[in-house]
Structures are given as C-alpha cells and as structure tokens.
Amino acid sequence: MQRSSPRSRWSDVPEPIRSAVETLLGSRVVAAESRAGGWSPGSADVLRLEDGRRAFAKAASAAVNAQTVEMHRREAAVLAALGDAEVAPRLGGAVESDGWIAVVVEHVDGRHPDPRSDADTDAVLDAVGRLPVPMPAAVPRATETVRDALEDGAADWTRLLAEGRSDVVEGGATAVRALADLAARAGDAVAADGLVHGDLRPDNVLIREDGTALLIDWPNALEGKPWFDALTYALDVRRLGGDADRALRHPVLAGVDPHGIDAVLAALAGYFLHRSLSPEPEGMAGIRAFQRLQGGVALDWIAERSHG
Numbered sequence: 001m002q003r004s005s006p007r008s009r010w011s012d013v014p015e016p017i018r019s020a021v022e023t024l025l026g027s028r029v030v031a032a033e034s035r036a037g038g039w040s041p042g043s044a045d046v047l048r049l050e051d052g053r054r055a056f057a058k059a060a061s062a063a064v065n066a067q068t069v070e071m072h073r074r075e076a077a078v079l080a081a082l083g084d085a086e087v088a089p090r091l092g093g094a095v096e097s098d099g100w101i102a103v104v105v106e107h108v109d110g111r112h113p114d115p116r117s118d119a120d121t122d123a124v125l126d127a128v129g130r131l132p133v134p135m136p137a138a139v140p141r142a143t144e145t146v147r148d149a150l151e152d153g154a155a156d157w158t159r160l161l162a163e164g165r166s167d168v169v170e171g172g173a174t175a176v177r178a179l180a181d182l183a184a185r186a187g188d189a190v191a192a193d194g195l196v197h198g199d200l201r202p203d204n205v206l207i208r209e210d211g212t213a214l215l216i217d218w219p220n221a222l223e224g225k226p227w228f229d230a231l232t233y234a235l236d237v238r239r240l241g242g243d244a245d246r247a248l249r250h251p252v253l254a255g256v257d258p259h260g261i262d263a264v265l266a267a268l269a270g271y272f273l274h275r276s277l278s279p280e281p282e283g284m285a286g287i288r289a290f291q292r293l294q295g296g297v298a299l300d301w302i303a304e305r306s307h308g
C-alpha cells in the first residue's frame with residue numbers, strides 16, 4: 001500500500017494564486033505536471049515556465065483542509081531558514097490569497113527511492129547522516145520535540161487500554177501493557193537538539209542523478225536525534241519489501257542501542273494504531289488504513305527482533 005490521497009491539479013488553483021506564483025517566478029506557466037503521492041489533499045505540480053525553467057509548486061485551500069495550509073506555511077518557514085542546505089531544496093517563495101497558499105521550491109531532477117534497492121537506502125541514510133546537529137538556530141522550533149512526540153505515542157498504549165481497545169494487538173491487555181512499558185523508554189532514546197525531518201519516507205525523498213538523496217516536504221521538522229529519521233525510513237523499507245535489517249547496520253544506526261530502537265518502534269506502533277481508530281480526516285482518504293498497516297509492521301519487527 002502506497003501513501004496516497006487524491007490530488008487537486010494546478011488548474012484547480014484559483015487564478016489569483018496562479019498569477020502570484022508567475023509573478024514570483026518572473027515567467028508565465030505554460031504547462032503543469034501533477035505529482036502523485038503523500039496525503040496532502042492539495043496540488044503538487046512541476047511547472048514549466050515560458051522562459052524554459054522549471055519549478056515545483058504545492059498549493060492548498062483552508063476550505064478543504066486548514067491543517068494542510070498551516071503545514072505549507074511551516075514548510076516555507078523551515079526551508080527559508082535552511083537556505084542552501086544540501087539536504088533540502090531551496091525555497092522560491094510562498095504566496096497567499098483568500099484562504100489559499102502556494103509554496104514554490106526549486107525543481108530537482110530526480111526520482112523517489114526504491115525501498116528494495118540497497119543503494120537507494122544507503123543514499124537516504126547518508127543524507128540523514130548529514131543533518132545538522134545542533135539544529136540551525138534560524139529553523140523555527142516546532143511545538144514539540146521528537147521526545148515529546150514519542151512520549152505521546154507511548155501514552156497511546158495506555159489510551160487504548162482505557163478505551164477498551166486492547167484488541168488491536170494479539171495478546172490483548174497483557175501485550176498492550178508490555179508495549180506501553182517498552183515504549184516508555186523511547187523519549188530518552190531520541191532526546192537531543194539535532195535537526196529531524198520528522199516524516200522520512202520514500203515519497204519524501206528524491207534520488208538525484210548523481211545518486212545522492214535530497215529530503216523534501218519539511219513541514220514536520222523538529223528537534224531530536226537524526227537517527228530517528230533513519231529508523232522511520234527503515235520501517236517503510238520493511239513495509240515495502242526491502243531489507244530493513246541491513247539498514248540498521250548503516251553507520252547512522254549501527255551504534256544505536258538496540259533497546260532504544262525497540263522502544264521507538266513500540267512508541268511508533270502505539271501512535272499509528274491509536275490514530276487508526278479515529279475518523280478519516282477530510283481530504284485524506286486511506287490514511288487510517290495506512291496507519292493500521294504501519295503499526296502492524298512495527299509490531300512485527302519488534303517481535304522478530306526479540307526472537308532473532
């Protein structure tokens with residue numbers, strides 16, 4: 001199952017926003033090619049300009065999903081702060097009008113990584129290894145750190161018990177309590193002041209022509225240990241049929257305490273499974289099924305590691 005939600009197209013974006021983007025870019029848009037993937041209900045397009053250049057633009061409407069608009073604002077602020085960092089695309093600018101926002105970034109020739117390709121996985125984890133520690137001072141701080149997020153994920157196991165939903169895992173309440181205890185250690189394992197992407201999956205990475213990886217889609221940036229990004233990417237590698245255990249031997253993960261890895265996987269599983277029980281957000285069809293699947297993959301990996 002791929003992460004995907006229906007996309008609107010550049011032609012669906014109101015004319016005032018499209019005109020403002022053309023003014024920002026200094027050239028008229030003559031063609032737009034939609035990009036699939038991800039959960040955003042807005043548009044995501046490669047724009048071909050009259051002067052021959054290309055740019056990437058994403059747009060969203062608060063009337064469809066206000067959270068997406070806020071995420072676009074935050075991504076623009078993060079990219080502006082990162083500037084010419086080699087791990088992220090350069091920001092072209094952002095425009096807003098009547099509840100719409102469009103964020104423009106440089107166009108990068110590349111493809112999404114194949115999670116079954118060891119070379120692609122190495123390139124992604126190499127990029128994680130280049131994330132700055134500490135986080136650059138100009139990057140706007142999120143309201144939570146990776147530690148906060150994982151402590152909340154650990155608490156999701158307790159919430160599942162309180163809500164009578166221990167049936168989400170085999171073993172019922174006993175298993176949920178054990179997972180809650182394991183996940184409780186996750187926050188300490190990732191506490192740090194490094195830059196973390198926060199949503200590192202194949203559809204949020206481009207492999208450039210030289211084989212290096214560029215991390216894209218930055219609205220979830222926060223503070224913590226960058227190896228958290230490497231582990232969440234490895235989780236998707238496992239889900240999609242790649243060699244996740246090999247990924248754990250990459251230098252960015254090789255020195256991490258195995259108990260810390262298990263704790264983070266348990267907290268992620270709690271987060272995914274608890275949220276999978278909530279109603280589907282507007283414009284994000286399929287996300288709850290994805291969360292159920294991702295939580296199950298994390299639990300299977302923990303079980304395999306504990307018996308390996």
